Amino acid sequence: MRIAILGTRGIPANYGGFETFAEELSTRLARLGHSVTVYGRERHGITDHQGVRLQYLPTIRHKYFDTIAHTFLATLHLLFHRQDAALYCNGANAIFTILPRLAGIPVALNVDGLERKRKKWNRLARGWYLLSEWLSTKLPNSVVTDAAAIAVYYRERYGKATVFIPYGAETGRLRSSAVLDQLGLEAGRYFLYVSRLEPENRALEVRQAFEAAKTDMRLAVIGDAPYAQEYVRRVRDTADPRIVMPGAIYGVGYRELGSHCFAYIHATEVGGTHPALIEAMGRGALVLYFRTRENEEVVADAGIPFGDDLTSAIERAIAMTEAAREALRERAMERVKTHYSWDAVTARYEALLRGLLPGK
Numbered sequence: 001m002r003i004a005i006l007g008t009r010g011i012p013a014n015y016g017g018f019e020t021f022a023e024e025l026s027t028r029l030a031r032l033g034h035s036v037t038v039y040g041r042e043r044h045g046i047t048d049h050q051g052v053r054l055q056y057l058p059t060i061r062h063k064y065f066d067t068i069a070h071t072f073l074a075t076l077h078l079l080f081h082r083q084d085a086a087l088y089c090n091g092a093n094a095i096f097t098i099l100p101r102l103a104g105i106p107v108a109l110n111v112d113g114l115e116r117k118r119k120k121w122n123r124l125a126r127g128w129y130l131l132s133e134w135l136s137t138k139l140p141n142s143v144v145t146d147a148a149a150i151a152v153y154y155r156e157r158y159g160k161a162t163v164f165i166p167y168g169a170e171t172g173r174l175r176s177s178a179v180l181d182q183l184g185l186e187a188g189r190y191f192l193y194v195s196r197l198e199p200e201n202r203a204l205e206v207r208q209a210f211e212a213a214k215t216d217m218r219l220a221v222i223g224d225a226p227y228a229q230e231y232v233r234r235v236r237d238t239a240d241p242r243i244v245m246p247g248a249i250y251g252v253g254y255r256e257l258g259s260h261c262f263a264y265i266h267a268t269e270v271g272g273t274h275p276a277l278i279e280a281m282g283r284g285a286l287v288l289y290f291r292t293r294e295n296e297e298v299v300a301d302a303g304i305p306f307g308d309d310l311t312s313a314i315e316r317a318i319a320m321t322e323a324a325r326e327a328l329r330e331r332a333m334e335r336v337k338t339h340y341s342w343d344a345v346t347a348r349y350e351a352l353l354r355g356l357l358p359g360k
Contacts, residue, residue, distance in 0.1 A: 002035045002082075003353060006074045006096075007067070007089035010040015010056070011049055013250065017275040018089045018112070021167055025087075026052040028346040037083065039074035041066075067092055075099050085353040092128065094135040101141060106356035108163075108349075109140040111150070112272055134158065141356050147272035149293040163352055167273045168342030169282035170255075171333055177260055179253035183220060183244050185260075190218040191314065192261035192285070194254070194276045195268060197225045202267035202290065203235045209310035211240050215318055217262060221245045222254070258283035263317050266290060267310070273298055278340045281332035286325050288313050298340075302331035 013019035030051035059070035091111035287303035
């Protein structure tokens with residue numbers, strides 16, 4: 001098949017979950033023999049990545065227009081460079097899926113989580129996301145949800161049956177640890193937090209909870225945010241010498257951090273299946289996770305839940321026996337192997353897109 005993936009910043013991934021998803025899915029589809037084009041707005045100086053064609057197009061660099069402006073241009077390009085099927089990412093792009101569909105190109109849309117609940121959006125943006133939810137049930141050929149809880153939401157609110165396909169993750173720890181030396185961290189002696197530094201990801205609460213914890217371990221806060229400078233400043237406003245905040249780290253360094261941490265803290269309160277969470281589980285990290293339906297769905301009994309009591313959860317993890325901690329780590333890795341394999345995810349997307357083709 002000739003497949004286009006639209007709605008992300010592009011690959012190689014250097015921003016967030018959708019970019020990681022686009023890279024993992026597209027490169028695997030390419031290895032299966034498909035011709036895959038990923039539209040992006042971040043130029044990397046290359047036109048091919050592991051057999052995937054990269055199509056760069058401009059955008060409007062603005063918090064509220066970045067995604068939709070680029071996806072609109074990508075959609076116009078797609079209409080003149082036809083593919084057999086298109087996969088759109090981000091429910092905000094729902095309105096554009098009607099154009100390729102009218103042109104005879106079948107479309108699937110991955111809506112992600114309930115984006116309108118993110119605190120960073122103003123009332124107009126939340127209204128757009130609410131409208132986009134409804135449009136998602138009308139315009140594309142198929143709607144994909146990455147968490148069972150989100151699938152239930154669409155079924156109960158809109159009467160729409162969606163296709164549930166989760167994100168994937170690798171399993172196994174990296175032996176290398178070069179990034180730890182660069183950050184002054186010791187293997188097995190630091191807590192790890194990875195996310196965009198935005199309010200609904202609770203980075204500030206994580207930092208404050210760790211500051212109150214009685215431990216000589218360290219906390220590595222990994223991430224940044226292009227349109228939340230004031231919030232980022234508040235997160236980084238600490239004098240605690242145990243805390244290191246180097247910004248965003250990708251690639252091998254990111255994987256090394258997940259492989260050697262004492263525990264991973266996942267505090268996100270909005271969204272579906274979060275890639276950083278299952279990636280940490282796949283590395284065999286001890287997971288402390290904020291108690292939401294979506295996070296509980298992913299972790300189940302393989303981690304330590306918390307609400308407003310993160311400080312006590314941190315101290316509880318430290319006080320556990322090593323055998324108890326290791327049991328949770330093994331359980332987490334096994335859950336990823338069983339439920340979140342990238343190869344299984346790719347096979348399901350391949351079947352979905354093939355099933356959308358005329359005559360199928």
